[in-house]
Amino acid sequence: MPREGFERQLQQLQNKVLFMGSMVEKAITRSIESMKSRNLEAARQLIADDLEINQIRYEIEDDAIQLIATQQPMAADLRTIIAVLNIITDLERMGDHAEGIAKITLMLGDEPPLKPFIDIPRMADRTKHMLRRSLSAFITRDTTLARQICTEDDEVDNLHEQVYRELLVFMLQDVKTISRATYLIWASHNLERMADRVTNICERVVFMVEGKVEEMNVSKY
Amino acid sequence: MFPGRSAIKWRITFSYVILLVASLVCFLLFRDSLSALFIVSGITVLLIFLLSLYLSSNIAKPLRGLGLKCRDMARGKLELEEESSSLCEINDLLQDFAYMTSSAKQRFEAFLNERRQWIGIVDQMEDGVIISSEEREVQFMNSAAAKILQVSRRESLGHPLVEVVRDYEIVEAVYRCLKTGEQQSKMVRAEGSSLSLRMTAMPLQVPQRPGALVVIQDITELNRVAKSRQEFVSNISHELRTPLASIKAAIETLEDGGIEDKMAAHLFLGKAGVEVDKMTQLIQQLGEIFRIESGSVAFKIELQNIVPLIEEVSQELQIQADRAGLEITVNISTGPLLVLADRNRIKEAIANLLHNSIKFTPPGGNIEISAWQEDSFVAISVADTGIGIPAEDIPHIFERFYKVDKSRSGEGMGLGLSITKHIVLAHGGDIRVESEEGKGATFTIILPGDREG
Incomplete structure (x- = not known):
């Protein structure tokens, strides 16, 4: 197959990663919205839709393997494909975390909310912002941006800690809130893990461009 | 040798006739001397050679120039210098060529103008327009699309659609349209901007350039009005x-x-x-x-001191505040504050604000009413330590029937703030709000004061 064909296929592979990234981004939004509005139907739908994210992950994986097998790429091209394979794993796990939040929504059911949702949606917004830009860094091979995004993970960690402490106070004051507060801590933890996954993506971007593996931000959790 | 312009064939015929006559005369004069005859023949051959050289250069040079101009034209250069030749046919050719160039230039400019006009029209449209090629790349994007999608138009052209749009729901609909050739429509919530969008992707009916035309409408406002x-x-x-x-x-x-x-x-x-x-x-x-x-309400505007009015309102609502476990403090440092206002209406406006503060402040909280002079205006603020207003709701709170928390349907219709705002505006004043969710809200009414000072 001519070289031009390979370039196009590699481009298509990266386009699919962006497509999957957008699916995950929307899944995070929907998970938080279903939790905020206690919309159990939306939460169930989100859990069902996670299959689509898994499907596209396997589709991209197949394409990548086929590309390696038929084109035997070298150096930067090979690193790109390896990065793609790793990024889709991270994205798929992020999708699972969003699904996890939807499951927590189901567990919370129609119990009254403990407090207005402020920090958890904020964590979700930060994470989505990081995710979107990490994939931009992937497309534009921007390692400076990738490194900068990694430092932003601390903000999400801090928010998680804040949510954790706040909910701890609730639990200490009133034992009846323990189950609800625990669920919310799980949701917050899911978001914190998602942000960590974004730093993984950024590490892969650096690997893809510079050819070296670098641990860029060690999360507190 | 040939003054003025003449046809090539006459020049050639004329030259050869002269040569022939000259050769004939020479032959008759020098027919006895063989060497002279050779000389004459030599001269004739030389003359023929020079004549050919003259003619060929006169014809070939402009033709060559024309060839170069054709190349320039092909490259899009339509500004060409006019040239002329002493040879009639070549001159005609050059003029015809110049005519052709100028008319091509006019047509091209007309075409460009028409194109600019169309692009201008598409660009001024409120709806976003994107054209995606069959290879799923952005070929065209108007400024509304760039604004809705929060991207730079220059950096988008020629890039993959998914890289520019970054919304899988829109991208998926476009892919499907490209694949099936059928129109696709969808409602989408944009990430980041949180806009509600309606998008339609339709196959592009251009034979040489198959692709998809994507129209994106921002229906956030429409949705909100319908919902309210x-x-x-x-x-x-x-x-x-x-x-x-x-x-x-x-x-x-x-x-x-x-x-x-x-x-x-x-x-x-x-x-x-x-x-x-x-x-x-x-x-x-x-x-x-x-x-x-x-605007069909008549206001009785009078110059009056606002301070007693504020005290009156706060006293009237004190019972409600006590019941809600709240404390109202009036904080006015300076003496009389004169405003031009309709007493009853302004009282209603302030009472509405106080009423809201009482409703949205948890027990144990504080409500502070302050008033002060601001140039020729008087500001009256009601600040509480209540639940506050989410930033995204602030632009809408003065709308009729708008409620931040839709689940609190039992508590009022969402008319108070709207009435307050209309009263204040009818006075030629203004109303501001500052709030942080979870920390309280401060509403400030600005009323025209005593302009004389």
């Missing part, structure tokens, strides 16, 4: 149904024999009366807002 109207209808029916149910219950009790018991009858009629009053108040409030909005 829907909420209004459901609110108003709820607000009317509740007192009606109480009245109905009272009537039924009376019918079931309650009317015999004078005391009970009195009690139930009284209850029904209260409910009727509630409904009347609601309808009055609605009528009032429509009247103020349409």
Whole structure:
């Protein structure tokens, strides 16, 4: 197959990663919205839709393997494909975390909310912002941006800690809130893990461009 | 040698005739001398050579120039210098060529102008327009699309659609349209901007350039208006149904024999009366807002001191505040603050703000009313330590029937702030709000004061 064909296929592979990234981004939004509005139907739908994210992950994986097998790429091209394979794993796990939040929504059911949702949606917004830009860094091979995004993970960690402490106070004051507060801590933890996954993506971007593996931000959790 | 312009064939014929005559004369003159004859022949050959050289250069040079111009034209250079030749045919050719160039240039410019005009029209459209090629790359994007999608147009052209749009729902619809050739429509919530979008992807009917035309409409505002109207209808029916149910219950009790018991009858009629009053108040409030909005209310504007008015309002609402476990403090440092206002209306506006603060502040909280002079205006602020207003709701809180927390349907219709704003605006004043969710809100009314100072 001519070289031009390979370039196009590699481009298509990266386009699919962006497509999957957008699916995950929307899944995070929907998970938080279903939790905020206690919309159990939306939460169930989100859990069902996670299959689509898994499907596209396997589709991209197949394409990548086929590309390696038929084109035997070298150096930067090979690193790109390896990065793609790793990024889709991270994205798929992020999708699972969003699904996890939807499951927590189901567990919370129609119990009254403990407090207005402020920090958890904020964590979700930060994470989505990081995710979107990490994939931009992937497309534009921007390692400076990738490194900068990694430092932003601390903000999400801090928010998680804040949510954790706040909910701890609730639990200490009133034992009846323990189950609800625990669920919310799980949701917050899911978001914190998602942000960590974004730093993984950024590490892969650096690997893809510079050819070296670098641990860029060690999360507190 | 040949003054003026003449046709090539006459020049050639003329030259050869002269040569022939000259050769003939020479031959007749020098026919005895063989060497002279050779010389004459030599001269003739030389003359023929020079003549050919002259003619060929005169014809070939402009032709060569023309060839170069053709190349320039092909490269898009339509500004060409006019040239002329002493040879008639070549001159005609050059002029025809110049004519062709200028008319091509005119047509091309007309085409460009028309194209610019179309692009201008598409660009001014409120709806976003994107053209995607069959290879799923952005070929065209108008400024509305760039604005809606928050991307730079220059950096988008020629890039993969998914890289520019970054929304899988839109991208998926475009892919499907490209694949099936069928129109696709979808409602989408954009990430980041949180806009509600309606997108339509239709196959592009251009034979040489298959692709998809994507139209994106921002329907956020439309959705919100429709939703607030829907909420209004459901609110108003709820607000009317509740007192009606109480009245109905009272009537039924009376019918079931309650009317015999004078005391009970009195009690139930009284209850029904209260409910009727509630409904009347609601309808009055609605009528009032429509009247103020349409500008058909006459205001009795007088110069007066606002301080006693504020104290009066705070005292009137003190009972409600006590019941809610809140403390109202009035904080006015300087003496009289003169405003140009309709006393009753402004009192209503301030009472509305206080009422809201009482409603949205948890027990133990504080409400502070302050007033101060701001140049020729007077500012009156009501600050509370309540639940505050989410940033995304702030632009809408003054709209009729707008409620931040839709689940609190039992508490008012969402008319108070709207009435307040209309009263203040009718005075030539303004109303501001600052709030942080969870920390409280501060509403400030600005009223025109005593301009004389």
